[in-house]
Amino acid sequence: DSLLVQIQNLKMYFQTEGSLSLHKKYIKAVDDVSFELFKGETFGLVGESGCGKSTLGRTILGLYKPNAGKVIFEGEDIFSFNNKRMKEMRKKIQLIFQDPSASLNPRKTINDILNEPFHIHQVGTKIERKAKIKDLMERVGLSEYHLSRYPHEMSGGQKQRVGIARALALNPKLIICDEPVSALDVSIQAQVINLLEDLQKEYDLTYLFISHNLSVVHHICDRVGVMYLGKLVEIGSHEDIYRNTQHPYAKALISAIPNADPDDRRERILLKGDVPSPANPPSGCRFHTRCPEAIDLCSQEEPLLKEVFAGHCAACHLVK
Numbered sequence: 001d002s003l004l005v006q007i008q009n010l011k012m013y014f015q016t017e018g019s020l021s022l023h024k025k026y027i028k029a030v031d032d033v034s035f036e037l038f039k040g041e042t043f044g045l046v047g048e049s050g051c052g053k054s055t056l057g058r059t060i061l062g063l064y065k066p067n068a069g070k071v072i073f074e075g076e077d078i079f080s081f082n083n084k085r086m087k088e089m090r091k092k093i094q095l096i097f098q099d100p101s102a103s104l105n106p107r108k109t110i111n112d113i114l115n116e117p118f119h120i121h122q123v124g125t126k127i128e129r130k131a132k133i134k135d136l137m138e139r140v141g142l143s144e145y146h147l148s149r150y151p152h153e154m155s156g157g158q159k160q161r162v163g164i165a166r167a168l169a170l171n172p173k174l175i176i177c178d179e180p181v182s183a184l185d186v187s188i189q190a191q192v193i194n195l196l197e198d199l200q201k202e203y204d205l206t207y208l209f210i211s212h213n214l215s216v217v218h219h220i221c222d223r224v225g226v227m228y229l230g231k232l233v234e235i236g237s238h239e240d241i242y243r244n245t246q247h248p249y250a251k252a253l254i255s256a257i258p259n260a261d262p263d264d265r266r267e268r269i270l271l272k273g274d275v276p277s278p279a280n281p282p283s284g285c286r287f288h289t290r291c292p293e294a295i296d297l298c299s300q301e302e303p304l305l306k307e308v309f310a311g312h313c314a315a316c317h318l319v320k
């Protein structure tokens with residue numbers, strides 16, 4: 001497999017509002033995260049809301065400038081780019097949003113919405129754009145008839161198809177799918193997931209698939225990374241993450257998936273307490289306040305992400 005993106009020691013902190021300059025407080029949304037994306041794969045990034053997965057996705061898109069670390073896309077550090085090159089790069093990395101109602105301008109027709117990326121990046125003649133938009137509509141299962149509609153005249157699933165068409169317009173290499181089906185009816189979710197899978201094959205796309213829903217990720221991802229409070233705590237192949245789980249937090253998340261496999265009789269692991277604030281994360285292992293397996297060392301020393309077996313890493317003192 002060939003490398004598309006390398007995320008290296010990425011840190012994205014936000015200063016909390018109202019804090020005095022002498023005592024700056026930071027939300028450590030993404031705190032020293034490293035992993036790779038390979039061409040053509042679907043990488044699932046999972047964790048509870050507020051764990052930093054959306055911030056991580058947006059930093060990879062170049063929407064935020066990180067406090068430290070690098071995003072190397074096709075061999076080049078995107079944060080070293082000038083504005084012109086950043087704009088070029090933006091064509092190659094696109095985003096599909098969670099809520100299609102909020103991400104489509106209600107005052108624009110679908111045709112205008114789909115024309116926008118071509119307009120912003122000055123791609124194609126009027127005739128070329130028209131042909132491309134017609135083709136995109138077909139690819140996402142909509143018809144030319146919808147082009148004159150406004151978003152509110154369409155269903156949630158149709159709107160998300162428009163969002164997908166818009167993301168595909170400039171022939172991207174990587175699409176960051178941020179909870180792309182969470183806002184949709186369960187009956188529509190599978191259709192949209194199937195569409196994403198078909199488009200991936202057709203266009204040779206790489207997906208970073210962000211979700212709090214492990215059942216969805218289980219269905220489509222080749223590899224999975226589990227995040228907790230700004231840290232990547234486990235990363236591995238889809239198969240090993242589910243069958244050979246190492247990290248206690250990942251074990252708890254996976255135990256909560258409604259089970260379709262009768263051979264797998266895992267017991268549900270219930271975690272105590274809420275996720276602590278990322279402005280003031282626990283010492284040592286950030287999971288120690290909720291971990292059912294914590295030992296004394298856990299509150300004092302931070303476990304590093306280390307390889308447990310080939311291609312599989314976990315950050316836990318109990319993992320040897």
Ligand code: SF4
Pocket residue numbers: 247248249285286287288289291292293294295298303315316317318
């Ligand atoms: Fe639990 Fe300790 Fe492992 Fe953290 S390092 S996950 S607290 S056992």
Ligand code: MG
Pocket residue numbers: 049050053054179
């Ligand atoms: Mg989110």
